[in-house]
Amino acid sequence: MITVETVDKLIASSRPKPGLVRGISLAMLGLAIFLGALLINPDLLEWSGSLGMFFMQIIVIALVAAIIWSATRQRRLAGVLLDSFEAVQLKQWDRAQNALVKLLRYPIRQPQVRAESLLALAALAEARHLYEASQRIYESLLEESNADPIQIHTAQVALAAVMLRTGQITDAVDLVDRLARQELPEPLRAQVELLSLFREVTMGQAEAGVDRAQQRRELFRNHLSTRAGYGYGLLAAAFDRAGQPQSAEKYWHDATMLVRPQDLLERFSELAPIAEKYHAAEYAI
Amino acid sequence: MSSDDLNIMLRSFRRRLAVIRVLRIALIVLFLLAFIWADQLDEPDDKHMMFLVFAAAVLTWILLVIGSTQTGREVQTASVLLNIGKLDDAEVWLHKAMGRFSLSARGKVIACQQLAALFMRREQYAEVVLICRTLLRRRLCRLHSVWINTRLLLADSLLYMDRVYEAYQAVRPMYDVPLTLADRMKLLPIQLRYELAADQAASAVVALKEKIEIAELLDAPRAALVHALLAEACRRRNMRPQYNFLIERARLYYDLDKLAERYPILTPVVADTNTIVSDLPEGHA
Structure with missing residues (x-):
């Protein structure tokens, strides 16, 4: 079960330890220096017996073993990382949770990898409607600012959406407005427009929702792929509230062609009245 | 060069x-x-x-x-x-x-x-x-x-x-x-193009549901391509309800005319779609 406490622990445990050289790298450096010293002066350690005779060989074997262990561990973690990302893409949430908890239990040195893992954990929390937990993750990512610009942008958009769901309207509106004012490439603009539309539907601003419907539709279609279905669902809600049932019906049809109605409602419970009112598309497969 | x-x-x-x-x-x-x-x-x-x-x-x-x-x-x-x-x-x-x-x-x-x-x-x-x-x-x-x-x-x-x-x-x-999910996503459009070019539409329509699940993870043009290729396979196998569903979905993702220019194997599907009288309102896919 993902709770706020679990999330706090995983954020802390996945944070890389400070210092230029640490852990296995420090041990390997130490062994290498010791080996160098022994090569210059084998009498450095006055040990007698078979241990003394083979001490240098033992050092070399320890060094090689440390390198192999480190490489094996990296490969194992890479496998867990891949497994977690695949599980999130396929919405296999139990599998994703097992993989992500395993992954985030240890420090992750690469900031982008850590950020991507935390975003995956946040997506898992959101899928289970654990919005406080997901909010904690997004806020932590934005505070630490140790991720690439696209990850930071994704965290901002997701945080604004979570704030809208949890009733933190003022903060959400501020963040949405700030994002909307930014000059963004179209794929990122599409995400912000989806968020703005969600805000308008949540706050009952029907006219604003339908005003730029055509422009938004093109943006969603070109850049959101299957997730454009969520945008069409929200447009259906906007048109319905604006008293245009025909357009609402057609947008709902398109939304349910791309995304199943239960998935639409899972993500946006605000669409429940729309689902009751209009017919969903039929799945022939 | x-x-x-x-x-x-x-x-x-x-x-x-x-x-x-x-x-x-x-x-x-x-x-x-x-x-x-x-x-x-x-x-x-x-x-x-x-x-x-x-x-x-x-x-x-x-x-x-x-x-x-x-x-x-x-x-x-x-x-x-x-x-x-x-x-x-x-x-x-x-x-x-x-x-x-x-x-x-x-x-x-x-x-x-x-x-x-x-x-x-x-x-x-x-x-x-x-x-x-x-x-x-x-x-x-x-x-x-x-x-x-x-x-x-x-x-x-x-x-x-x-x-x-x-x-x-x-x-x-x-x-x-063993192929990762990312590998399967890259392979699917190529596999379907091969199966249609080699006149193996029967193979193309096997596991339709799983293939659509993978297609939904692709970006819009490739998702449209996979849907259109599957539609062409269904057309050859006289699977009319599946064909109608797939072609309507393909149109929601991307312009089929552009796809057919690049992939002539889709010409029958696009020609068939273009002869359907559309009573959808302006701006609809």
Whole structure:
């Protein structure tokens, strides 16, 4: 079960330890220096017996073993990382949770990898409607600012959406407005427009929702792929509230062609009245 | 770049990889011999020489890592330029990476694969086939992703050149190894194109649900392509409800006319769609 406490622990445990050289790298450096010293002066350690005779060989074997262990561990973690990302893409949430908890239990040195893992954990929390937990993750990512610009942008958009769901309207509106004012490439603009539309539907601003419907539709279609279905669902809600049932019906049809109605409602419970009112598309497969 | 220039470049690339293999073995043997020789010397010269040999080994390793890192950076720069459409600039960086002296074959192999991707963007399929076949002569077991991508590029190009059986031979080994979700996402459009070109629509319609689940994870144009290819397979198999569903979904993702220009195998499906009188309102997909 993902709770706020679990999330706090995983954020802390996945944070890389400070210092230029640490852990296995420090041990390997130490062994290498010791080996160098022994090569210059084998009498450095006055040990007698078979241990003394083979001490240098033992050092070399320890060094090689440390390198192999480190490489094996990296490969194992890479496998867990891949497994977690695949599980999130396929919405296999139990599998994703097992993989992500395993992954985030240890420090992750690469900031982008850590950020991507935390975003995956946040997506898992959101899928289970654990919005406080997901909010904690997004806020932590934005505070630490140790991720690439696209990850930071994704965290901002997701945080604004979570704030809208949890009733933190003022903060959400501020963040949405700030994002909307930014000059963004179209794929990122599409995400912000989806968020703005969600805000308008949540706050009952029907006219604003339908005003730029055509422009938004093109943006969603070109850049959101299957997730454009969520945008069409929200447009259906906007048109319905604006008293245009025909357009609402057609947008709902398109939304349910791309995304199943239960998935639409899972993500946006605000669409429940729309689902009751209009017919969903039929799945022939 | 002309075919002759490309052939010369690929011959030089093969020669360099062979030289790298020989040099690596020679270096290891040289250092081992140096250690043995130093051990035979009288004291204290043996300790001093051992230390010098050890220091030389470490210095050589550092220089190799620096060279390898520089090659990696050049490949990365080329990759970014390729993604933003600056193909000529990308080609310059790839030539640099492939021409730089380095004892790491890995960077050069990745650069060569990126060169194939660049020619793919230019729609120079004969060149792509030449580069991919050069790469596949090497054992790429340690570079699994390069092996996968090279086979996919090769099959893709061969399909564009209507060399259907050779395209099958290019992807056939991929079915014997575990594939990640990302690999399956890249393989699916190529597999479907092959199956339709080889008149195997029955194979194409197997596991429709799973194929659609994968298609939903793709970007809009590729999602539309997969849906349209599946629709064409259903059309050939007289699976009318599935055909209607798939073609309507394909249209929601992307313009089918544009797809048919690039993939003539979709012409029947697009022609069929265009003869349907649309009573959808303006702005509808």
